[in-house]
Amino acid sequence: MNLTPEEWTAVRLTLIVAARAVGFGLPLAVITAWVLVRHRFPGRSLLNALVHLPLVLPPVVTGWLLLILFGIRGPIGSLLYDYLGIRLVFTTAGASLACAVMTFPVMVRSIRLSLEAADMGLEQAARTLGAGRLDRLFNVTLPLASPGILVGAIVAYATCLGEFGAVITFAANIPGQTQTLPLAIYAALQVPGGEAKAAELSMVSLALALIGLLLSEWLGKRLNVALGR
Amino acid sequence: MTLKFRLRHHFPTIDMDMAFETPSPGVTMLFGPSGCGKTTIINAAAGLFRPDECHISIDGKVLGDTKTGIWLPPERRRVGLVFQDAKLFPHMSIETNLRFGMRRTEPGSIRFDEVVDLLGIGHLLARRPKTLSGGERQRVAIGRGLLAQPHLLLMDEPLASLDAPRKAEILPFLTRLKTALRLPIIYVTHSPDELSQLGDSVVLLEKGRAVACGSVPDIAGRADLPLGQRDDAGAVLVCRVAEHDGDSALTRLEGGGVTLWVPLLDAEPGAECRVRIPAREVILARRTPEAISLHNIIPGTVRRMTDGPRRQSVLVEIVLPDGVLLSRVTPDAITRLALEPGSAVLALIKSTSIEVLGGTTPG
Numbered sequence: 001m002n003l004t005p006e007e008w009t010a011v012r013l014t015l016i017v018a019a020r021a022v023g024f025g026l027p028l029a030v031i032t033a034w035v036l037v038r039h040r041f042p043g044r045s046l047l048n049a050l051v052h053l054p055l056v057l058p059p060v061v062t063g064w065l066l067l068i069l070f071g072i073r074g075p076i077g078s079l080l081y082d083y084l085g086i087r088l089v090f091t092t093a094g095a096s097l098a099c100a101v102m103t104f105p106v107m108v109r110s111i112r113l114s115l116e117a118a119d120m121g122l123e124q125a126a127r128t129l130g131a132g133r134l135d136r137l138f139n140v141t142l143p144l145a146s147p148g149i150l151v152g153a154i155v156a157y158a159t160c161l162g163e164f165g166a167v168i169t170f171a172a173n174i175p176g177q178t179q180t181l182p183l184a185i186y187a188a189l190q191v192p193g194g195e196a197k198a199a200e201l202s203m204v205s206l207a208l209a210l211i212g213l214l215l216s217e218w219l220g221k222r223l224n225v226a227l228g229r
Numbered sequence: 230m231t232l233k234f235r236l237r238h239h240f241p242t243i244d245m246d247m248a249f250e251t252p253s254p255g256v257t258m259l260f261g262p263s264g265c266g267k268t269t270i271i272n273a274a275a276g277l278f279r280p281d282e283c284h285i286s287i288d289g290k291v292l293g294d295t296k297t298g299i300w301l302p303p304e305r306r307r308v309g310l311v312f313q314d315a316k317l318f319p320h321m322s323i324e325t326n327l328r329f330g331m332r333r334t335e336p337g338s339i340r341f342d343e344v345v346d347l348l349g350i351g352h353l354l355a356r357r358p359k360t361l362s363g364g365e366r367q368r369v370a371i372g373r374g375l376l377a378q379p380h381l382l383l384m385d386e387p388l389a390s391l392d393a394p395r396k397a398e399i400l401p402f403l404t405r406l407k408t409a410l411r412l413p414i415i416y417v418t419h420s421p422d423e424l425s426q427l428g429d430s431v432v433l434l435e436k437g438r439a440v441a442c443g444s445v446p447d448i449a450g451r452a453d454l455p456l457g458q459r460d461d462a463g464a465v466l467v468c469r470v471a472e473h474d475g476d477s478a479l480t481r482l483e484g485g486g487v488t489l490w491v492p493l494l495d496a497e498p499g500a501e502c503r504v505r506i507p508a509r510e511v512i513l514a515r516r517t518p519e520a521i522s523l524h525n526i527i528p529g530t531v532r533r534m535t536d537g538p539r540r541q542s543v544l545v546e547i548v549l550p551d552g553v554l555l556s557r558v559t560p561d562a563i564t565r566l567a568l569e570p571g572s573a574v575l576a577l578i579k580s581t582s583i584e585v586l587g588g589t590t591p592g
Contacts (some may be wrong), residue, residue, distance in 0.1 A: 125316040127303040128275050129330030129377045143320045227320045 003200065009176050010184040011204055017092060017167075017180055018160035021099035022107075026153050029107035034137070036108070037115040054166075055105040063169025066098055070170070088170075095171040095178045099163045103156035110155065114148020115141070147223040151216045158212030162205065181205050230288045232257065232381070232413050236266075236273055238280035245269060245280070245437035251430045253287055253381075253413035258424045258445070260456070261434030267417040270434075271385045274415060275310045276303035287381055287413060307334070309374030309382040313389050315366040317358035323369055324354040330377025337378030339410060344372045347409055348402050364395035368402060375410065384416045388423060396423075403427055421456070425449060425465045425505045426586040446485075449505075450553030452535040452544040457555065462544065463507035463584075464555045470500045479524065479580065485552025490524035490580045503586045508544060510582035511556035514575040515566050525578040529554060531568055536560075547576050554578075 003011070036048055054062050070077040070088045080086040088094040118141060126140045142149070164182040171178035173187060185201045188194035235248040245266045251257040259267045272278035274285055276293060279300060285292045292308065293300045309330070317326050327350075331341065345351045348368045358366060367387055374382055388396045400423070407414065407427060418424055424431060428445040433455055441454050449465040451457055468484025473493060480494040482504065489504065496502060517526060529547035537544055543563050547554040554576050568574065 119316070121312060121314075121316045122318060124275075124277055124303070125310070125312065126318075126329070127277070128306070128308060128310040129373065130304050130307075130333035131329075132304050135333070140318060 003204075006175060007184065007197075007201060010179055010181055010201070013092065013176070013178075014161055014180040014208075017095045017099055018157050020093070020096040021103060021160045022153050022157045024096070025100035025104055025107060025156065026149070029104060029152065029156075030111055030142070030149060032104075033108045033111035033115055034141070037112055051108050052105045054102050059102065059163075059165025060169050062101060063098060063166035066094075066101065066166065066170040070094070070097065090172045090174060090178065092171075092177050095167050095180060098166040098170045099160040102163050102166050103159045106159055107152040107156045110148050110152030111145060112148075114145040117148075118144050144227065147220050147227070150223060151220045154212055154216035154219065158209050158216075161208050161212070181208075230254070232288075232415075233284065233286045234270065234274070235282070235284040236270060236280050237282040238269065240437075243437045247432075247434065247437065247439040249432045249439050249442040251413075251432070251442070254411040255429035256407055256414045256416055256427050258428035258431040259415060259417045259434060260419065260424055260431055262419065265434040266437045267434060268385060271310065271383050271415065271417060274381065274383055275308050276301055276306045277310075290380070292381075307378065307380045309377055309379035311367075311370050311374050311382070311384040311387045313386045315358070315363075315370040317361075317366055317369055317373070319358050321358075322354070323350065323356050323358065323361070326358065326369060327354075327373050327376055330373060334378050339375050339378055341376060343409075344375050347406055348372045362395070363391050364398050367391065367395075367399060371403075371406070375406075375412075379412070382412055382414045384414065386417050386419070388418075388420070400426060421459065421461055421463075422586075424456075425463070425503065446552055450546060450555055452533050452546045452555060457508075457535065457544050458538065460509075461507065462555055462557065463505050463510075464553055466504050466506070466552050468502055468504055470494060470496045470498050470502060472498055485554075486550025487527050487552070488525075489527075489578070489583060491583045491585055492580060494585060505584040505586055506554060506578060507582065507584070508555035508557040510578065511547075511554060512577040513545065513547075513556050513558055513562065513566060513568070514577055517575060518577070521577075522579075523577050524580045525576075525583075527554070527576045527578065529574060529576055531570055531572045531574055533570060534563065534568065545574075547574060 032051060036044065067089065068074055072078060072081045072087060072089065077088060080088065088097055122140055123136050126136045131139065162182055167178065167180060168183055173179050173183045179187065181201060181204065185198050188198040188201065230253045231250050232253045233250050236245060238245045247266065259270060261267060269278065273280050273283050282295050284294045291299050292306055318329065348371060350365065350368050350372060353361060353365060353369065371387065388399060404427060416427060425445060430443060431445050431448045432439050433441045433448065435455060441448055446465045446467060448454060449456055449463065456462060466485040468482040468489065471481040471483045473480050478493045479490045482489045482491060484504065527549065529549050532546040532548045535544045537557065540560065542557050543560055545556045545558060545568065547556060556576060
């Protein structure tokens, strides 16, 4: 494979954007999943629906909603810009945000499943042994849910590598800044005679996705063994 | 010192309303059919379930009282709970499991080495729960509960998920534990064996009510209670090993105010042991029979007679100077011997029919 420096940049950028998206999204996904599984409160169904919305909305719509919320004039974007000097639209950070939002449901679902499968008796046992709420969460619940968390993270990472609609809408297609692999492929196809280039990049994309899926499978198994299952 | 317990709760299928007081330290058995409320008591005592009305205190220290609004959460209650299926943390080694509660409480009188030794789990410390047998897991679970230095230990059918050999393996450990650690223990079971071997007192439960409460010998010797209605009904006597007679290969026990001869035991004279005498093994007589293989001919007085199910048998309570025996005979035998409450009677018991429980092993 002989990729041009620009194409390598796109690959590297894709990996970085995905890593950031998962890095920031995962802790939030863990908390959200835990809240959804272990707590009953008014608005729980609404929260559940909101979390899953990006899964069913057209990605373009998600991107557009992000533009409205996080644009420099948007309710959240203006706060970020005025007080912290952070601009998300048309930036690498913005691409990460779009990826994070799009893959959030994937992570929450995976973590939720493993939390629901966890034996409540173990937490009760920890309770009678003097472990408070956070103690139980970090020493019993999360370690036992770690296969689900890890698999969720890897699948989300692989999904991030292919995020298109929301990224291009919210962060645009700026080479070196927001042009991730799928965007680069799209750009290549727009140029007459760019099919060969698009095919090359598609191969890279395919390889990355495959590695991600195999890795999640293997790690999931290893973790289950380590956890004594 | 006493453990006080009162609970009232409305479930869709059953109304529970029970109260009992038992001595502390000591092992209190909760005995009754499934669905009678045993587990509800355990969960309320552990703080995992808050009933409509409840009061739990040990030696005056209130763990929970819905009237005054005191309700210590499980993590601050210092009440150990041993589940039916161990509930060891699968991602931790046995040693980490054992130290889990210990690390989260101030040091107490129960030491790590002592518990490990008492339960015989020293060789398992580095292993994972998955690699242990059911009996080993249960022993670790008991150790883990004890090392959290509890003020009260709850055991919810700890042997129910084990097969008979595993049960037999753990029972001696539990007997040792009970004498070594002076701790109030509430023990749920529906096994009369565990009841008579481990229990100091017993609360009989039925349909959300406490039907009877008292010492194990007193309750086991009652013909009118659910325990006496079972096929395997039998009296329990607390005895002391008096002497061994090597020539006849017999051991003399003193208990219930009478003398019992049993096959030679491997126990120091003076040691305490319990015997269980199944009601169906006790023959009644009016006069001393002659030329008979029996060693135990025990005089007593008939106190109460209860018809068994379908009137095929009668359960007779025989009062001894300091205890009670049970005998199951046919209604015909009652007629022929003209037995009625107050009658003097002889209880004939084969020495091999007397089950010696706990503390001592047959030699």
